[in-house]
Amino acid sequence: MLYDSNPTLEGIKSIDEASQGSVFFKENAELGRSPGLKHFYIESYGCQMNFSDSEIVASILGDIGYAPTRNMEESDLILVNTCSIREKAEETVRKRLKVFDVVKSKRPGTKVGILGCMAERLKKKWLEEEKLVDLVVGPDAYRDLPNLIGAAEEGGRMVNVLLSREETYADISPVRLESNGVTAFISIMRGCDNMCSFCVVPFTRGRERSRDPFSIVAEATDLFQKGFREVTLLGQNVDSYKWENPETGEPTDFADLLAMTAHIDPNLRVRFSTSHPKDMTDKVLHTMATHENICKYIHLPVQSGNSRILEMMNRTYDREWYMNRMESIRRILPEAAVSSDIITGFCSETEEEHQDTLSIVEWAEYSMSYMFAYSERPGTLAARKYPDDIPEDVKKRRLNEVIRLQTAMALKHNKRDIGKTFKVLIERDSSKSADDFCGRNSQNKMCVFPKQPGLKPGDYVEVKIHDASSATLLGKIA
Ligand code: 5AD
Numbered sequence: 382m383l384y385d386s387n388p389t390l391e392g393i394k395s396i397d398e399a400s401q402g403s404v405f406f407k408e409n410a411e412l413g414r415s416p417g418l419k420h421f422y423i424e425s426y427g428c429q430m431n432f433s434d435s436e437i438v439a440s441i442l443g444d445i446g447y448a449p450t451r452n453m454e455e456s457d458l459i460l461v462n463t464c465s466i467r468e469k470a471e472e473t474v475r476k477r478l479k480v481f482d483v484v485k486s487k488r489p490g491t492k493v494g495i496l497g498c499m500a501e502r503l504k505k506k507w508l509e510e511e512k513l514v515d516l517v518v519g520p521d522a523y524r525d526l527p528n529l530i531g532a533a534e535e536g537g538r539m540v541n542v543l544l545s546r547e548e549t550y551a552d553i554s555p556v557r558l559e560s561n562g563v564t565a566f567i568s569i570m571r572g573c574d575n576m577c578s579f580c581v582v583p584f585t586r587g588r589e590r591s592r593d594p595f596s597i598v599a600e601a602t603d604l605f606q607k608g609f610r611e612v613t614l615l616g617q618n619v620d621s622y623k624w625e626n627p628e629t630g631e632p633t634d635f636a637d638l639l640a641m642t643a644h645i646d647p648n649l650r651v652r653f654s655t656s657h658p659k660d661m662t663d664k665v666l667h668t669m670a671t672h673e674n675i676c677k678y679i680h681l682p683v684q685s686g687n688s689r690i691l692e693m694m695n696r697t698y699d700r701e702w703y704m705n706r707m708e709s710i711r712r713i714l715p716e717a718a719v720s721s722d723i724i725t726g727f728c729s730e731t732e733e734e735h736q737d738t739l740s741i742v743e744w745a746e747y748s749m750s751y752m753f754a755y756s757e758r759p760g761t762l763a764a765r766k767y768p769d770d771i772p773e774d775v776k777k778r779r780l781n782e783v784i785r786l787q788t789a790m791a792l793k794h795n796k797r798d799i800g801k802t803f804k805v806l807i808e809r810d811s812s813k814s815a816d817d818f819c820g821r822n823s824q825n826k827m828c829v830f831p832k833q834p835g836l837k838p839g840d841y842v843e844v845k846i847h848d849a850s851s852a853t854l855l856g857k858i859a
């Protein structure tokens with residue numbers, strides 16, 4: 382979901398639910414079948430965590446002789462890594478399953494599996510009632526895939542949706558799929574303990590647990606040695622990362638982990654997502670200020686600008702607390718960009734309360750936001766406690782108002798960068814022209830600039846900005 386215009390899972394960048402999802406393949410991998418190997422085809426939906434999980438799945442499958450393919454018609458195993466965050470995401474997956482069913486009917490023996498967040502909720506329906514899939518595997522059960530696939534090959538319909546309190550897949554080296562060879566994601570924790578009332582994640586991904594920091598640093602070091610120059614540390618709420626050394630009892634918090642990762646090499650950039658306003662500490666901000674290679678960008682979802690709605694959302698902060706956190710960022714990291722997630726039309730939201738959301742978007746001057754109309758999710762606190770009483774057309778109208786304002790604020794933010802020079806990490810060719818490169822500055826803004834001989838993805842360049850849209854900065858190598 383790499384990822385300019387796409388929504389997020391609490392800020393973890395994701396593909397738009399309306400889009401086709403993403404087909405994973407190994408760069409330079411053969412597109413056809415390799416002799417002696419079985420092949421899997423995988424599509425991922427939802428947040429970056431799901432994309433990261435698909436790379437863990439690819440590693441587990443590699444160990445049992447499965448190679449990735451882009452061609453579902455030639456695959457022995459079709460997997461879809463699913464998202465439950467909004468209803469539309471679920472509908473998209475449902476449509477894809479019908480397509481896979483047609484492929485399966487032409488190629489008997491191919492197995493179809495559902496992975497990830499929809500597994501628990503829809504296992505019965507898809508496996509037993511509609512018989513659309515052969516495997517249903519929840520986000521904590523990927524180590525069981527070899528057994529489940531083996532049993533499915535024998536004709537069984539297999540399910541493992543057990544959630545775990547310990548699983549972090551710390552020892553599994555992800556197989557990088559769809560990689561640009563420059564930027565990579567590293568999961569540092571799993572699950573979420575926050576229970577925001579609108580959110581299904583605590584139910585689909587289970588309790589929060591943090592991964593051993595040494596395995597995280599080892600993974601980042603390995604990526605750096607392979608030529609990668611940027612890692613994004615992923616968690617639903619990175620600020621609550623917490624690990625205790627079982628031998629010494631010494632604790633590691635998120636600020637410590639950031640510093641450990643930043644020390645690997647000054648040329649390895651470190652990003653992270655997502656921060657929670659209730660937990661983001663000044664210690665993290667000071668650590669960011671100390672290390673040039675920790676990017677000056679924070680995704681700090683506000684969700685609503687109104688304190689009554691925030692309380693109903695169970696966000697455990699109010700408007701003033703959020704503004705105070707933003708002021709700390711401005712004080713400690715004056716050059717940082719901040720982005721947000723926003724929900725419109727949450728249960729009982731009045732027009733005045735919606736105006737509070739608009740006013741905080743204006744006040745915060747987000748460089749970017751992921752914006753959504755509220756979608757009731759079965760089993761969540763909000764679904765149990767509050768009627769979903771804002772009509773769809775009102776939710777959409779409010780959403781459009783927020784989008785219009787945010788687009789104007791992003792343009793204003795970007796126009797302020799005209800004339801400045803930024804250090805940019807070259808990621809790839811620009812999608813619009815092979816004569817241009819694109820890459821991000823520390824503030825996570827995509828910069829596009831003409832190529833110069835001798836430069837390649839993975840190199841850092843100084844780019845002077847001469848023009849800006851709401852989504853992109855245009856510049857020249859200085
Ligand atoms: N309806 C609308 N948006 C939601 N999000 C999470 N749950 C819902 C829901 N039920 C949004 C939040 C979150 C982002 C990943 O998705 O803004 O931060």
Ligand code: SF4
Nearest residue numbers: 391573575577580582
């Ligand atoms: Fe994010 Fe809250 Fe959902 Fe946790 S419960 S994933 S913090 S929105």
